[in-house]
Amino acid sequence: MTSKVAEEALGYEQARDELIEVVRRLEAGGTTLEESLALWERGEELAKVCRRWLDGARARLDAALAEEEEAVTEGDAE
Numbered sequence: 721m722t723s724k725v726a727e728e729a730l731g732y733e734q735a736r737d738e739l740i741e742v743v744r745r746l747e748a749g750g751t752t753l754e755e756s757l758a759l760w761e762r763g764e765e766l767a768k769v770c771r772r773w774l775d776g777a778r779a780r781l782d783a784a785l786a787e788e789e790e791a792v793t794e795g796d797a798e
Contacts, residue, residue: 732769732770735766735770736770739767745759746759
């Protein structure tokens with residue numbers, strides 16, 4: 721299993737690309753039950769990494785939009 725530090729070091733694109741590969745391998749079949757479970761667990765970890773990146777990006781966008789709206793509102797009040 722991957723350590724939390726190694727997971728956090730993955731960029732969004734790296735995690736997404738690895739997740740795509742995990743899904744491809746699972747869909748192709750031909751793996752043992754143990755291998756399939758390990759792939760599935762890795763996929764879950766990678767999906768969490770991607771979700772954290774996307775949530776962080778959303779938070780940054782929301783903050784930027786809020787700042788912009790606040791600046792416009794303050795400009796209207798003057």
